[in-house]
Structures are given as C-alpha cells and as structure tokens.
C-alpha cells in the first residue's frame with residue numbers, strides 16, 4: 020500500500036524540499052547513491068571491477084525544465100566517459116541514461132533528447148563501451164523506442180529497458196528480441212494506471228517470466244534486471260533451456276541492494292552488472308528505491324526520529 024503513496028510523493032516539489040533538507044537524509048541516500056560527482060565515483064568503479072563486477076552508471080536527475088539543463092546532463096555523461104577512458108574497462112563499465120534528463124519532456128523534446136544523447140553514445144563507443152536507455156513512465160516510451168532504433172543504426176549495441184508491468188511489453192519484447200537488441204528487463208518502478216499496467220505483484224512476476232522467455236529464445240542479449248531470487252533462478256533455467264551460456268546474457272542489480280548476491284553470481288561465473296547512480300539530484304531515484312521496499316522507509320523514518 021505504501022509504494023504508490025511514496026511514488027506520488029516522488030513527483031511533489033514540497034516533499035522534495037522537505038526530504039532533501041532532512042538532517043539524516045544524506046546518510047540513508049548514501050546506501051543507494053555512492054557519490055555526488057565523478058571524483059567520488061571513479062574509486063567506486065575501481066572497487067567494484069576489482070571484485071569481478073561490471074557497472075552501468077547513471078548520473079541522477081530527471082526533472083529538468085530547460086534545454087541548458089539537458090545540455091549540462093549530456094556534458095556530465097561526457098565527463099564520465101572521459102574519466103573512464105584511462106581505466107580501459109570496455110563494456111565492463113557502460114552508461115544508463117534517462118532521456119527525460121536529456122530534454123525529452125521539453126518542447127521538441129524528442130529531437131532534443133536524440134541530439135543530446137547521440138554524442139554520449141558516440142563517446143562511449145570510442146572507449147569501447149555502450150549506453151542503455153532506461154525506461155521511464157509509459158507516456159515516454161514510444162519516443163524512447165524510436166530513439167533507441169535510431170541510435171542502433173550506427174551503434175547496434177545501444178540497449179534499452181522494458182518493464183514487465185506494462186501490457187505493451189510482450190509485443191515490445193518480441194520486436195526487440197527479433198532485432199537482436201540488448202534489452203534489460205525490469206518489473207517497472209513508476210506509478211502506472213490499471214489501463215496500461217498490471218497492478219498485482221503475481222501478475223507482474225508471471226509477465227516477467229513470459230517476457231524473459233521471449234528474450235532468451237530471441238536473437239538479442241537479455242539483461243535480467245531484478246533482485247528477486249525466484250526470477251534469478253528462473254532466468255538461469257530459461258537461459259539454459261535456450262542454449263545460452265553465462266556471457267550470452269547477464270544479471271543486473273542496483274548498487275546497495277542484495278550486495279552479497281552480486282558477488283555470489285559473479286563468483287559462479289555470471290556477468291553481474293551493478294547499476295550505480297551518482298549525482299546531487301538524487302530525489303526521484305531515491306524515492307523509487309523507498310517505494311520498492313517499505314522497510315527502507317521505516318529505516319529512513321527511524322533514523323530521523325532517533326537523530
């Protein structure tokens with residue numbers, strides 16, 4: 020019950036101001052977002068890759084209001100690519116981007132987002148890595164898929180995310196699997212109406228399995244974005260049945276969540292990529308993490324009371 024309330028709060032400016040200013044917030048945020056700038060994050064990249072993990076990196080921020088902010092977001096990613104270059108990690112460190120941060124919701128936003136994201140994809144390719152387009156709320160997805168298709172003409176390794184809770188996703192998965200795309204499958208983290216998305220947890224899980232089967236049996240590269248132990252086991256089984264070996268697909272989890280499982284899967288020889296977010300505009304990202312697990316909210320509330 021709490022999840023939708025927290026997701027609604029994630030869109031409120033008043034809540035943003037309240038929570039961002041709370042004295043203990045930073046401590047709790049650090050669990051999920053291990054840095055405010057690129058200087059903080061380079062040691063994290065080194066540490067995780069030294070442990071046999073891979074990364075997809077997200078410069079947080081989504082609610083931008085003008086083209087200058089979109090250009091600044093592009094530049095932040097370009098700086099990140101620049102700082103990754105000497106580490107020579109190739110695809111072990113890729114980037115995840117939210118097109119909203121590149122201007123998608125502004126006037127002529129589709130063109131603007133494409134114009135801003137392209138140099139990031141080009142720069143990533145120059146250092147031997149790639150970019151994955153995150154999935155945001157359902158109203159943004161036609162534009163995201165069109166940008167994905169456009170980018171893939173020159174950079175076929177560009178990936179995208181699909182969300183199991185949306186009714187449309189089974190058809191999207193079939194199309195992407197047939198076209199040989201890299202695809203991260205997640206359950207979905209936004210507040211979506213019953214007209215477009217399953218609301219029941221079990222229905223979402225069942226859809227996840229159906230979609231994952233499509234991806235595993237297809238021509239592309241499936242990325243299992245989940246912390247759910249059942250889905251991770253099913254993913255391995257589906258991969259095995261489809262004749263895929265570790266390396267023909269990968270697991271992805273968020274920084275700070277089930278960390279011991281990241282290491283266990285990597286030790287078993289799986290590709291395990293950690294979605295690592297950093298930056299100062301962490302509010303939306305942080306609130307979605309609270310919504311996913313009410314215990315996080317209790318921990319957050321308790322730390323405020325005991326401060």
Ligand code: FDA
Pocket residue numbers: 152153154155180182203205206207208209244245246247248271272273276277293294307308309311312315
């Ligand atoms: P579920 O929520 O059932 O969690 C399974 C278990 O994992 C829980 O019981 C708990 O132990 C642990 N867990 C999960 N979330 C936790 C949290 N926040 N704090 C503490 N423990 C937690 N969504 C989206 O809409 N667009 C996107 O682009 C992405 N991108 C993305 C990338 C990656 C790598 C991941 C892993 C996830 C996303 N997501 C996303 C988020 C996704 O949609 C979903 O909200 C979360 O992954 C939670 O769902 P699970 O599959 O982990 O299952």
